[in-house]
Amino acid sequence: MRTLVQSWLTAPAPTETGLHSGDDPADLRYRNWDQVRTDARRTAAGLAAAGVGHGDAVAVLAGDPGDVADLVQAIWMRGASFTMLHQPTPRTDLEVWLTETREVIAMLGATAVVLGEPFTAALDGHDLGAPALPLPSLAGHPDADAIPVDADDLAILQLTSGSTGTPKAVAITFGNVEQNHRAMEAAIAPTGHDVAVSWLPLYHDMGMVGMLLMPMIAGVEAVITTPLAFLRKPQAWAELITRFGGTCTAAPDFAYAVLAKRLRRAPDGAFDLSSLRIAINGAEPIDERSMNLFLDEGARFGLRPEAMLPSYGMAETTLAVSFDSPQRRFALDRIEADAAESASTVVRSDDPAARTHVRLGRPVDGLEVKVFDGDRRPLPADRIGALLLRGGSVTARYLTPGGFVDAVDEDGWLDTGDLGYLTADGEIVVAGRSKDVIIVSGRNLSPTVIERAAGTVDGVRTGNVAAVPHRRTGGREGIAVIAETTGDDEHAARIHDDIVRAVFDAVGVPVSAVSLIGKGELPKTPSGKIRRGIAAGLVAGAAS
DSSP: OOOHHHHHHHSOOOSSOEEEEOSOTTSOEEEEHHHHHHHHHHHHHHHHHTTOOTTOEEEEEOOOHHHHHHHHHHHHHTTOEEEEOOOOOTTSOHHHHHHHHHHHHHHHTOSEEEEOTTSTTTTTTOOOSSOEEEGGGGOSSOOOOOOOOOTTSEEEEEEOOTTTOOOOEEEEEHHHHHHHHHHHHHHHOOOSSOEEEEOOOTTSHIIIIIIIIHHHHHTOEEEEOOHHHHHHOTTHHHHHHHHHTOOEEEEOHHHHHHHHHHHHHSOTTSOOOTTOOEEEEOSSOOOHHHHHHHHHHHGGGTOOGGGEEEEEEOGGGSSEEEEOOTTSOOOEEEEOHHHHHHHOBOOBOOOTTSEEEEOOOEEOTTEEEEEEOTTSOBOOTTBOEEEEEEETTSOSEEEETTEEEESSOTTSOEEEEEEEEEOTTSOEEEEEEGGGOEEETTEEEOHHHHHHHHHTSTTEEEEEEEEEEEEOTTSOEEEEEEEEESSOGGGHHHHHHHHHHHHHHHHSOOEEEEEEEOTTOSOBOTTSOBOHHHHGGGOOSOOO
């Protein structure tokens, strides 16, 4: 049976829709999808001449989304898998990055590393551990047809460093890609006139699978710039939605809060967000305050409240696990903190001080979700436990420096590492990461709740706070908070005390230690997730 990808690569590509791409949102390059396909065939011929064939692994380091689109298709035409390498930034220590990247390339067993701008010149002469192929070197060959691939062949080796920094890749097959694509289509219900707008990094699953592969395979108009474009000017995101009539976009939670602040300062009529029907929020814990802020500030520019779509996803499911309904404003669960932390039970409450969790919708087609207790017994609705997944989009293996290892148990269940529950009507609610839970006096405290409380303090950089376990005097377990600040040292004492008060008000437990650090000093993964285990090494000082 032909795979979706093989059928797509051998069918005529659309000429009426295409890809706008580039680092400068004001000067994007446009090619229709047929032109992208033609360029990809020529690149595939260059890869063939370089010895890339069926079953090989190819690493990619390229900044221009248009180049990446060509390369993904070209590599798949050769029957190979691709890996987007994490990209160095101007602040990156190049020698450290080279060491880590060589480890990744060795783990992949990469046949080649394809280099595109702006990295070609910077890495010229450096040994990457595999033959380096500058993108221009792949030109000048006759077109190449697609090699047949099977559903079990590897399509993507998606890097996932987690919180430890040890390299690991999720082994995603062409069958996984197909199941995820069909499930996302069913959930999002394309209209035939959609325009996808994105600035997300293409080395992250949401950016690659959700905002490049999804529109590219579906033949939907896509507008893709770079993360640097967003960092330079966050409102460029809204400008692109306005200019192209964007209907679908996606980003992690923090980005919506950043854009909301730019919308607040913009004059009436500066943007038109009325075309936006889906704004997916995922890839990190979702804070309802960020969504409310974005919807409130966006309303002046025509943004509809039901456009905000909380979601749950991960590389291990290729991308999608669940989406909220695009027919309603997002929903919250308000629950009693004591019942959740002491008895892992959901007791809903109307108390304004109750703990809030965002409902993430029902599982996408083809995925089963179950909740288990610590003894691997299934739990009913509204009981908090380990979230396990099973289905056609779920990876079976990880690639590690020691080789492939199983990602699922003998019955095909993937342990997500997340804690959460299912509501009575089958919606998923994520309550935290099991390995990050802080246990104090028999209560299971979510670090996310503590981090959000500390993040409300004036002078603390929102989204740049870590909460970790901390051994108090006498050996009892306590809480430590590490926070990036925006102020000078003269405000440190006030920020310290405000953090202590805010956290106690939120969880009723005293903070044992607070460490205030500078901007950019909190350890994070390349995709922006906090490395709490490493951050714990920054703890210094005790709360008084």
